[in-house]
Structures are given as structure tokens and as C-alpha cells.
Amino acid sequence: MAEHKVVVIGAGMAGLVSALQLANAGLQVTVVDKAAGPGGKIRQLMPNGVAVDSGPTVFTMRWVFDQILAELGTKLESELTIHPLNILARHFWEDGSQLDLFADPAQSLDAVARFAGRAEAERFKHFCQTARQVYDTLEGPFIKSPSPTMGQMMSSLGPRGLATLASVGPMRSLWNSLGRHFTDQRLRQLFARYATYCGSSPWEAPATLMLIAQVEMDGVWAVEGGMHALAACLMRLGKARGVNYLFNNECERVELNQGKVSGVRLAKGDSLRADSVVFNGDIAALRKGLLGPSLQKSVSDKLPPRSLSAVTWSMHADTGGMSLDRHNVFFRNTYASEFEDIFTHGRLPTQPTVYVCAQDRGTGTTPEGAERLLCLVNAPARGDKTQSEDELQACAQSSQALMAASGLHLKLESTASCIRTTPQDFQQLFPATGGALYGQATHGWMAAFARSNARSQLPGLYLAGGSVHPGPGVPMAAMSGRLAGAALMADLGLTSVSRKTVTSGGTLTH
Numbered sequence: 001m002a003e004h005k006v007v008v009i010g011a012g013m014a015g016l017v018s019a020l021q022l023a024n025a026g027l028q029v030t031v032v033d034k035a036a037g038p039g040g041k042i043r044q045l046m047p048n049g050v051a052v053d054s055g056p057t058v059f060t061m062r063w064v065f066d067q068i069l070a071e072l073g074t075k076l077e078s079e080l081t082i083h084p085l086n087i088l089a090r091h092f093w094e095d096g097s098q099l100d101l102f103a104d105p106a107q108s109l110d111a112v113a114r115f116a117g118r119a120e121a122e123r124f125k126h127f128c129q130t131a132r133q134v135y136d137t138l139e140g141p142f143i144k145s146p147s148p149t150m151g152q153m154m155s156s157l158g159p160r161g162l163a164t165l166a167s168v169g170p171m172r173s174l175w176n177s178l179g180r181h182f183t184d185q186r187l188r189q190l191f192a193r194y195a196t197y198c199g200s201s202p203w204e205a206p207a208t209l210m211l212i213a214q215v216e217m218d219g220v221w222a223v224e225g226g227m228h229a230l231a232a233c234l235m236r237l238g239k240a241r242g243v244n245y246l247f248n249n250e251c252e253r254v255e256l257n258q259g260k261v262s263g264v265r266l267a268k269g270d271s272l273r274a275d276s277v278v279f280n281g282d283i284a285a286l287r288k289g290l291l292g293p294s295l296q297k298s299v300s301d302k303l304p305p306r307s308l309s310a311v312t313w314s315m316h317a318d319t320g321g322m323s324l325d326r327h328n329v330f331f332r333n334t335y336a337s338e339f340e341d342i343f344t345h346g347r348l349p350t351q352p353t354v355y356v357c358a359q360d361r362g363t364g365t366t367p368e369g370a371e372r373l374l375c376l377v378n379a380p381a382r383g384d385k386t387q388s389e390d391e392l393q394a395c396a397q398s399s400q401a402l403m404a405a406s407g408l409h410l411k412l413e414s415t416a417s418c419i420r421t422t423p424q425d426f427q428q429l430f431p432a433t434g435g436a437l438y439g440q441a442t443h444g445w446m447a448a449f450a451r452s453n454a455r456s457q458l459p460g461l462y463l464a465g466g467s468v469h470p471g472p473g474v475p476m477a478a479m480s481g482r483l484a485g486a487a488l489m490a491d492l493g494l495t496s497v498s499r500k501t502v503t504s505g506g507t508l509t510h
């Protein structure tokens with residue numbers, strides 16, 4: 001099998017993991033990416049010449065990477081320096097209230113009791129138990145399953161799992177469900193925000209997405225060198241196993257021979273022969289025919305709603321007036337208008353929630369002088385349309401006013417200290433997405449089952465990334481990379497997981 005050639009299009013998280021896994025199994029793997037280096041959405045920008053993590057910042061579900069690296073005979077701690085965070089996130093509201101959530105559940109319980117009273121803390125405790133049960137129920141039959149269907153999942157849940165799902169009410173929205181857990185609207189808002197981790201509105205996401213809260217409560221880590229170090233680490237391990245990486249190389253077409261993948265053509269004019277291709281871009285690009293008209297039918301032609309995009313500001317700035325932690329969220333006293341603006345009106349929110357990652361904090365150090373910040377607000381994925389500068393400016397001013405209301409003042413040395421990224425910029429980086437950063441929105445209780453799985457409808461073409469099952473987020477994309485690699489190897493007869501087993505929903509065991 002060593003002569004079996006695989007081209008992986010995209011060095012995002014899923015592409016890096018697939019490449020590594022396939023090379024480790026002895027296949028000849030080439031990764032092509034139009035970007036200058038690995039990581040995809042995991043990227044750094046350089047305001048004032050200082051490297052700022054400008055994509056994902058919240059590192060969760062480290063067990064996914066523990067498993068990936070264990071299969072390679074190494075471990076996370078041997079390859080990277082990572083620090084568990086004591087404070088998961090610090091939350092501020094316009095009315096001046098503030099709440100930290102901690103890695104230690106007892107500390108969180110105390111904090112919620114001080115914030116909203118003993119009775120609400122009891123409700124918080126009950127919410128945590130429910131979120132844990134939902135996570136435990138869905139981890140095997142959904143998250144780890146290569147290709148879950150509603151029917152197959154239901155039959156594998158067992159009476160306890162079914163009872164858990166029934167108690168949550170999977171057809172209820174997350175917002176609605178949280179209203180049954182909390183009387184304090186601030187806590188309802190805080191936990192509703194987890195729907196945005198997969199680019200969705202809490203009003204349309206299913207209640208089961210409360211499992212994302214559990215993922216965060218299970219631990220958040222800071223990676224020394226930034227999230228980018230994780231991508232660099234996977235590439236280093238891939239190189240050691242013979243993966244060839246070609247950056248600044250856009251793939252403009254997947255070539256076919258007799259209806260089967262036979263290679264890729266690069267925009268620079270070269271062609272690479274391939275027996276199999278793993279596509280790590282957003283599958284919207286395939287559907288749109290960007291990789292060739294014959295690939296349009298390789299994925300479902302249903303047009304699901306796009307997930308959230310964002311406007312981000314990567315900064316090197318002085319901060320003052322209050323104490324930030326590493327992960328900070330600034331909330332308004334009302335929440336609904338943000339999602340109405342984005343999903344109903346297709347415009348930037350006039351009242352955005354603001355997330356600030358203060359990347360020099362949270363690991364025992366306090367920055368002196370200017371520090372590295374990523375500020376993010378959610379935005380509609382309309383980056384393929386024109387965006388008015390006035391609307392962007394209004395969003396920036398509204399965000400700044402919200403932070404100032406909580407006492408945070410930012411001081412930039414010069415215009416070079418801040419780099420803005422808009423949905424238009426994200427659309428350029430991730431074609432056919434309109435700037436959507438999380439694949440399709442998880443709106444409605446069946447949405448999670450509508451994602452493509454690792455096998456496309458075209459022989460030899462495999463799919464991996466945030467637009468594919470199990471969905472977006474760094475660890476989930478890594479899992480989809482594993483699933484694509486596993487499906488490819490199973491189809492080559494290289495593993496004991498047969499095609500039948502994988503498609504019928506057995507969990508990934510290797």
C-alpha cells in the first residue's frame with residue numbers, strides 16, 4: 001500500500017490530522033494549502049509585529065489529542081507545553097455584575113451562589129448534572145460515531161440515554177430549555193452562548209447543545225506559543241512520518257478518471273497524481289463547483305443555513321480600568337437582538353456580545369505594558385456581499401462602549417496595533433462560505449444529522465473539517481480528520497473497520 005498516494009487539500013486541523021494518521025499507516029501523503037502555513041482558521045496575525053492568536057483560542061477536549069498522539073507513540077506534554085486554566089472564563093454584564101466560572105466545580109458553585117443566590121446555585125448544580133448526562137449520552141453514539149443517523153443513535157442509546165434525551169427535550173431550543181433551568185436571565189444568557197461555539201443561534205439550536213457547556217467545564221487549556229503551536233506540532237510530526245507539505249498552493253480542481261479520483265490540479269499549473277483525496281475545505285466549495293463541476297454531486301445539494309461569521313480585532317494594546325482574565329465575555333442585559341440582527345436581518349449586530357481573549361493572562365503571569373488581545377463579535381456570514389464601512393464602524397463603537405461600561409479601556413499605540421478581520425476577509429480565506437466559520441448552523445433538532453460524513457458520494461474523495469460530522473471546533477475537526485483517515489484506510493482494507501461497520505455507526509476504535 002505504500003505506493004497509494006493521498007493528497008490532502010487543506011492544512012486545517014482536520015487535514016493535518018488525516019495526513020498524519022495516513023502517513024503513519026505508510027501511505028504517501030501530500031498536503032496542499034493555499035495559505036502560507038499550517039492551521040487554516042488557527043492563524044496568527046501580527047499587529048505591531050507581535051504574534052496574536054487570531055482564530056480559535058479556547059482549547060478543550062484535550063483527550064482527542066491525547067488519543068491522536070498516543071497512537072503515534074508520543075503525548076501532548078512531550079510535544080507542547082500546555083497549562084490547565086483555573087478560571088475557565090470571566091463574564092461581565094452591563095449592569096456591573098461579574099461572574100467567573102472555574103475548572104473546580106465547587107468554586108463555580110460558590111461563585112454562582114454569590115452572584116445569584118443559593119437557590120440559583122442549586123439550579124446551576126442541577127444544570128451541570130444534566131449537561132454531564134447529555135454529554136455522556138451523546139459522546140459514543142453521536143460525537144464518536146463515524147456516521148450517526150437518528151434511528152441508529154436512538155437504538156444505541158438504551159433506556160437511560162433515551163430518558164436523558166427525553167428529559168432535555170431535544171426538540172426544544174437551547175434558549176427555551178435553559179429557561180427551565182435558570183431563573184436568573186444572566187445565567188441563561190451565559191449558557192445559551194455556547195450555541196455560538198458551533199456558529200448557531202441559541203434560539204434555534206437544539207437543547208442538546210448544552211453538552212458544549214460540559215465540554216468547557218471539563219477543562220480549558222492554554223497552549224504555550226498559542227494555538228498555532230498545536231498546528232505546527234502536528235505538521236512537525238507529519239514531516240517526521242514523510243508527509244510532504246506544499247503551501248501557497250491552491251488546488252483548483254480534483255481530477256477524475258472513469259468517475260474516480262485520480263489527482264489534483266494546482267492553480268500554479270502542476271498536477272499531482274492521487275489515488276485518494278481528502279478535502280479539508282468547507283464542503284460549500286464542492287457544492288459550488290469550485291473544485292470542478294463534476295464534484296458538485298459529491299455532496300448533498302441541500303443548502304443548509306450558514307453558521308456565524310465574525311468580525312475580529314487582533315490587537316497589541318494597553319488595557320486599564322479593570323482586571324481581565326484570559327477568556328472574557330462582555331454581555332448586554334438583553335440578548336435576543338444580536339441573533340435577530342444576524343440571522344433574521346443579515347446585518348451586523350447593533351448590540352453585540354464581545355469576547356476578548358487576553359492571551360498573556362491566565363497562566364500565572366500579568367502582562368506589563370501592551371498585551372495581546374483578540375476581540376470577537378458574531379456576524380452574519382454574508383462575506384460574499386459588500387459590507388458597509390459605516391456598519392463595521394458602528395459595530396466597533398458599540399463593542400467598545402460595552403467594554404468601557406464594564407470599565408475596560410483599550411489604548412492602541414498606533415493604527416498598526418490593531419488588525420481587523422471581517423466576514424469578507426474570512427470568505428477570501430475560506431471560499432464559498434460567505435465567511436461562515438463553523439460550517440452550517442446547527443439549527444433544528446435534525447441539523448446535526450444532516451452533516452456529511454467522511455465518505456463523499458465520489459469514490460476516492462473523503463471529507464474532513466468543521467463542515468463535516470462531528471462538526472466545528474478544533475477538537476471536533478480533529479476528530480473528523482481521524483474519521484476521514486479511518487474511512488480511507490478501511491476502504492483500502494488496511495484496518496479491521498470495514499466499510500459496513502463504519503457506515504453503520506460503530507465507534508472509532510483505532
Ligand SMILES: Cc1cc2nc3c(=O)[nH]c(=O)nc-3n(C[C@H](O)[C@H](O)[C@H](O)COP(=O)(O)OP(=O)(O)OC[C@H]3O[C@@H](n4cnc5c(N)ncnc54)[C@H](O)[C@@H]3O)c2cc1C
Pocket residue numbers: 009010011012013014015032033034035039040041042054055056057058059060249250251252280281282285310312376429430431437438464465466467471472473474475477478
Ligand atoms: C475567529 C475564530 C475563533 C474560533 N474560536 C474557536 C475556539 O475558541 N475553540 C475552538 O475549538 N474552535 C474555534 N473556532 C473554530 C475552529 O477554528 C474551526 O472549527 C477549526 O479550526 C476548523 O478546522 P478545519 O479542519 O475545518 O480546517 P480550516 O481551519 O477550515 O482549514 C481549511 C484549510 O483548507 C485550505 N483550503 C481550502 N480550500 C483549498 C483549496 N482549494 N486549495 C488549497 N487549500 C485550500 C484553507 O486555506 C485552510 O487552510 C474558531 C474559529 C475562528 C475563525
